[in-house]
Amino acid sequence: KAGVTQTPRYLIKTRGQQVTLSCSPISGHRSVSWYQQTPGQGLQFLFEYFSETQRNKGNFPGRFSGRQFSNSRSEMNVSTLELGDSALYLCASSLRLAGHNEQFFGPGTRLTVL
Amino acid sequence: AQSVTQLGSHVSVSEGALVLLRCNYSSSVPPYLFWYVQYPNQGLQLLLKYTSAATLVKGINGFEAEFKKSETSFHLTKPSAHMSDAAEYFCAVSDQDNFNKFYFGSGTKLNVKP
Numbered sequence: 001k002a003g004v005t006q007t008p009r010y011l012i013k014t015r016g017q018q019v020t021l022s023c024s025p026i027s028g029h030r031s032v033s034w035y036q037q038t039p040g041q042g043l044q045f046l047f048e049y050f051s052e053t054q055r056n057k058g059n060f061p062g063r064f065s066g067r068q069f070s071n072s073r074s075e076m077n078v079s080t081l082e083l084g085d086s087a088l089y090l091c092a093s094s095l096r097l098a099g100h101n102e103q104f105f106g107p108g109t110r111l112t113v114l
Numbered sequence: 115a116q117s118v119t120q121l122g123s124h125v126s127v128s129e130g131a132l133v134l135l136r137c138n139y140s141s142s143v144p145p146y147l148f149w150y151v152q153y154p155n156q157g158l159q160l161l162l163k164y165t166s167a168a169t170l171v172k173g174i175n176g177f178e179a180e181f182k183k184s185e186t187s188f189h190l191t192k193p194s195a196h197m198s199d200a201a202e203y204f205c206a207v208s209d210q211d212n213f214n215k216f217y218f219g220s221g222t223k224l225n226v227k228p
Contacts, residue, residue: 004157031214043204043218056215090157094214099165101146101213105157 001027004093004106012112018079021109025072025093031055032074033103034066037088049074050096078111086113116141116207120219128227133192135222137179137205140186146213147188148206149179152221158204164188175199200226 005024013019025032033056034046045058049068068074072093078085088110092103121136139145146165150158162173169181179190188205205219 033214033216035218042220045216045218048214050214056212092158096214098210098213101208102148102160102163103214103216104160105150107155107157110155 004091004104006089006091006106006109008109009107010110010112012114013081014114015081015083017081018077019081019111021076021078021089021091021111023074023076023091023093023106025074025091026104029093029095029104030072031094031096032068032072033092033094034074034076035090035092036060037090037108038086043090046076081113083113085111087111116145116209116217118205118207118217118219120203120205120222122222123220124223124225126225126227127195129197130194133177133190133195133199133224135190135203135205135224137188137190137219138186139188139205139207141207141209143210145210146208147179147181148208148216149173149177149188149190150204150206150218152202152204154201161190161203195224195226197226197228200224 007022031050033048048056052068063079066076088108090108092105094103117140119138148163149161164181172178202221202223206216
């Protein structure tokens, strides 16, 4: 079974631009969660989508948004980029079942904001 | 909200020595608990998970963790460290009633000396 895939793997943007990251979950997984990882703040939860609906949300400003498509693929968008948005963005998919809620992570998208 | 504390941001052991990485969680109800490993420039890989079936959980690569409710701990151990174990390790917890929202610890970087 193919793992979680994320595209692109690397991105360089400038302040004020916007960016869209993509995540394809493991086949059969309908839940996709997004995380931001930085050396200073560690792993921070952004949001989770399940059946095209946002089910959980972390404490990030509205510049961070996401969506999920009917095939469970998910996109994350960051508008008006700031220098502090430079990070590794990880997505994870899961079956979202009690006892089977482990999350499987993709390799991440490394975003650099100049 | 849940929280996870990992004692020691850096741990150094000699090859062949015992590995002990500490994790404490905050919850009055046993949650779901996980250990993940992250190698440089990669996503997180699941090592093992606790879902209340057994207090001693065996994972991949010779790692195991013991759930101790009285100590609210879920420490990760490996009897004999290998050079390939050098990586960053994350403990994570999710609630029984919102089991798809994960809270991650700040991570412990394991260095293995030859």
